[in-house]
Amino acid sequence: MTEKKLPVGRIVRLARLARVGIRSGAGFVTSKEAQGAALQAAELLGNLRGLAAKAGQLASYIDGLVPEAHQEAYARALRVLQDAAPRSSPEDIRAVVESELSAPIGELFSEWNDDALASASLGQVHAARLPDGRNVAVKVQHPGIERAVEADLSNAFVLEKLAGALTPRAMNSRAMLDELALRFREELDYRLEAERQERSRALFAERKDIHVPKVIAERSSTRVLTSELVSGQTLEQAAAAPEELRASWAGALWRFVFTSYLAAGELNVDPHPGNYFFQPDGSVTFIDFGCVLPVEAEHLGGARAMHRAAAAGDMRAFQLGVRQVAQTVPGDYEDALTHYMQRCFAPMLERPYRVTRPYVTEIVAAVQDMKMFAFKKRSRFTSFPANVLFVNRLQVGFYSVLARLDASVDYSAIDREILGRL
Secondary structure (H helix, E strand, O other): OOOOOOOOOHHHHHHHHHHHHHHHOOOOOOHHHHHHHHHHHHHHHHHHOHHHHHHHHHHHHOOOOOOHHHHHHHHHHHHHHHHEOOOOOHHHHHHHHHHHHOOOHHHHOOEEOOOOOEEOOOEEEEEEEOOOOOEEEEEEEOOOHHHHHHHHHHHHHHHHHHHHOOOOHHHOHHHHHHHHHHHHHHOOOHHHHHHHHHHHHHHOOOOOOEEOOOEOHHHOOOOEEEEEOOOOEOHHHHOOOOHHHHHHHHHHHHHHHHHHHHOOOEEEOOOOHHHEEEOOOOOEEEOOOOOEEEOOHHHHHHHHHHHHHHHHOOHHHHHHHHHHHHOOOOOHHHHHHHHHHHHHOHHHHOOOEEOOHHHHHHHHHHHHHHHHHHHOOOOOOOOOOOOHHHHHHHHHHHHHHHHHHOOEEOHHHHHHHHHHOO
16 A cells, blocks of 8 residues: 555544445445445555554454455455555654664664565554664554554544443443553553563474564664564465465464463464464464453463363363353353353364354354343343453454364364463
8 A cells, every 4th residue: 555644633533434334334236336335445444544444454354244245345455454554654664763763774774675564553564684684574653653543542432432321331341442442552562562572482482383583672662663574475375275284374373372371371362364474384473462461360260261171071161161251140141151152162172173264254243142132131141351352353363364274173182282281
């Protein structure tokens, strides 16, 4: 995409988001109309960047978020947001780097490429070379992105007040929005991301199938993050590889997510396809540690219990784990939630398992069904945990990536290996 001025005003951003909603919500008669609306939505969301672009990126690869009749049209149009949101100008990017690192670009790097390798919702990445000859990737925040994110969050809080008057308190919408605001503000702190990246790198240091690039601390700051330069196949390219290789990659993805979760108590909740590089030896390189959810002790204990129960085929113990994680009480809602979680755990309960796109669509639709229990009397519905938005984002996003790889894998064996080390 081309360079575009980032709109940061709250009213301007709300109005442009409304344009996306009105156009996308229209009833389309022809596929040409749907494609036109999708292209317009992609352009508007891309130009807004920030949280708006994140929403577009999710819709581009998660099955079931867009009505089935228009899913292909939107997937094609929004796919560009996976790889390249509109760029900030070279002059603006250089100014951010030099201000953050307190030196001219020429002193910081022996080579600097003004053409961005990639551009995403909050920043863009440039290839560079350090004076000692190491090739690096430098992630730089879009100028003005903090104001844009705060504008989007302000709009969200206004909309939450309206929604709160119409929905039951048990929906816990305010707590979920507070959690969302906290995580997205954390994404603007590249020093925090650098700490998480190095933690993850240490966690998988002995693994041959998982690689996390090294952070170059002396060339990093709050708005600039420099790491060793990595490359590999994209998810789209990986999806065309032989199944044996696809299965290796899917296994590495599973091991990364659930080792981080069950062993380290952290969930990397941004399963964007652009965050993975697939290597010819079956390994996967992981980038972007901006959105990481720390798991509280009680939740972690319940999650481990659910995974152990699934590995043993013990559905009674599984339900007790669901109760601990979701803080439910016996009743219709807990029974329905347990059934839903059993569907989510199908890759661990059925051995081996092939995650498919229809399966992901089913999971997305079932999430909506769970919300309806908040409106039912005597269902014993309990408040959604504040982190539910991010956990669901990981669940359906991660499974959508596995569905693109379309490989049969014994995920339960990987789970048992992880649990055996705890």
